Amino acid sequence: MSKPSLAPFIRARPWLRRWVQPIADWYVNSCGYRQVGLLSDDLIPEESDTVQKAxxxxxxxxxxxxxxxxxxxxxLSLQHTILPKEEWTTTAQDRPYLSQLIEDIERENKERQELDAMVPNKK
Known part of the structure; x- marks a missing residue:
């Protein structure tokens, strides 16, 4: 789940954010998941053990x-329709609810691996 991101770099520069924001908004709206009422975290694949735990x-x-x-x-997909425009997911509603749990579990797994790899020193 943890991938390098340009988001902190862009957020730190207001002039760059003003230039990139319309493109980002267009991209999110063109994806179509908001038109059927989904949130961005609903699109995370469930196949991994980490997501299952989350x-x-x-x-x-x-x-x-x-x-x-x-x-x-x-x-809606079976019916080949979308929700009425007033029922679409808005930017304010599209908040992460699963990503934080996934990051917590990944951190726990990393810590567990580090603790399991420790070798006790006998004096």
Whole structure:
């Protein structure tokens, strides 16, 4: 999950952010996931063990909302339709809810590996 990012570099320079922001907004809107009511973290593949653990750690309401969004998007896909414009996910609603849990689990796994690799010194 952890990949190098240009985001901190761009955020630190307001002139660059003003230039890149319209392109980023266009790209996110052209992806189409907001038109079916999904959040960006709903697009994270569930195949890895890390994501499976993160999904188990979700609060019950958040897990229910996620399943509802995925089922509604699947149904809309089958019908070849999109939601009415007033029901689309907005930028304010599209917040990360799973990414932080995934990062926490990756940090825990890294710490576990480092602790398992320690060799005790006998004096």
């Amino acid at each position: 999904l188990k750690r979700l609060p019950p309401k958040e897990a229910y909302d996620r399943v509802f969004r995925l089922r509604r998007a699947f149904q």
